[in-house]
Amino acid sequence: MAIIIPVKLLHMPSIPLNKVLRHFSVLELFEFSQCSQKAAAAIKLTNTKNFKLELNFNLSYVRINDDFKFEVKKLRADEVENVTGFRTFEKNQNMIYMDSRNKMTCLWEDRFARLRTIFSHLSKLFGCPTYSVRSDASVPTHAFLLVMHEIISRQSEINVLEIACKSLQENNVKWILEKLTVTDELMLGEKLSEDFGKNNSIQFVAKSLFIFNAKWVTPQKLLSMRNCVAIELDGSLLTDQDIINFFENWKSGQYPNLEFLSIKSEKLTRDLVLPGALRIERDFGWSQPKIICGKQRYIHCDFxxxxxxxxxxxxQLDELARDVQFMVS
Structure with a gap:
């Protein structure tokens, strides 16, 4: 009869311990870290600094490497019967249950505050940069800003960032964008004054840019977005002449990377005429779908x-919606 001898992992030298831990899944690494502070410290031996960490306030989860998700739900009486154990995040014990091999559900009273706690705990545990933060107008400003402070203390770039919460001040938005360069996707949902973007070091270099409440985006600020691949402006005040000037700039090569543009403006009129544009018959104007910045886009080509x-x-010109859409073949 074979005798099973337990292996004392934490007594192993760092090199063989590293080789063992590299075979652990994200969940197994997390569970191992719950054993002791020494176990948690050993996690970083596995090069977890290359992990992909995502926080999604909208859908209430923190995800690691697209592999494992920690989802937060508000504690309710009908959820307690599902509880199978407790886990510790930032010295706070939390009721949990496993939905599947790829998701742990965490039950807490304050959903947004605990999302931030779990995010902070995993960020420190794995020592990896934050890949994305997604948010919306329901998120408390305090929770959002605490996350931003933590991220900015460790990194100067982020791939995906959505700036939106209940009542974010303009100086907070300015501070975030001056400290963090957003490389892939930036969404701005806050109302900003017409002076926003003047006399500061904000650079719009994200491949995909989506701005709600875009009244502050002047033609000059639109030109500062010239390196973007996709630009979407909702609620702007750009005029017919601004749109004509944009197309003249595009034709001269001012927007070398641009593949898609959408501008909704209450200032656009039915009299908009694009010099040199070729009108396309309405029945033949549907463009071929095109994947741009991870999204499938297509328009009806009027010109x-x-x-x-x-x-x-x-x-595509939608006179009723006061919307101009533009796609490069």
């Missing part, structure tokens, strides 16, 4: 515009 380098762009 085609030719850039000086021979690139063709399709334009």
């Amino acid at each position: 085609q515009i030719l850039a000086h380098n021979g690139t063709i762009g399709s334009v």
Whole structure:
């Protein structure tokens, strides 16, 4: 009969311990870290600094590597019967249950505060940068800003950032964008004054840019977004002449990476005429779907515009919605 001898992992030298821990899944690493402070410290031997950490306030979860999700639900009487144990986050014990091999549900009274606690705990445990933060207008400002402070203390770039919560001040938005360069996707949901973006070091370099309440976006500020791949402005005050000037700039090569543009403005009129544009018959104007910045886009082409380098762009004008959409072939 074989005798099973338990292996004392934490008594092993760092190199063989590292080799063992590298075979652990995200969940197994987390569970191992719950054993002791020494176990938690050993986690970083596995090069977890390359992990992908995501916080989603909208859907109430923190995710690691697209593999494992810690989801937070508000504690209710009908949820207690599901509880199978407790886990510790930032010295706070938390009731949990496993939904599947890939998701742990954590029950707490204050959902947003505990999302931040779990995010902070995992960020320190794995020592990895934050890949994305998604938010919306229901998120308390205090919870959102605590997360931003923590991220900015450790990194200067983030891939995906949605800036939206209950009542964020303009100086907070300015501080975040001056401290964090957003590389892939930036969503701005706050109401900002017309002076926003003046006399500061904010750079719009994200590949995909979505701005609600875009009244502050002037033609000059639109030109500062010239390196973006996709730009969407909702609620802007750009005029017919601003749109004409934009297309002249695009034709001359001022927006070399641009593949998609959408501008909704109450200032647009039915009299908008695009010089040099070729009108397309309505029945034949549907564009081919195109994946741009991870999203499938297509428009109904009312006009085609030719850039000086021979690139063709399709334009859709919705006079009722006061919306201009533009897609590069």
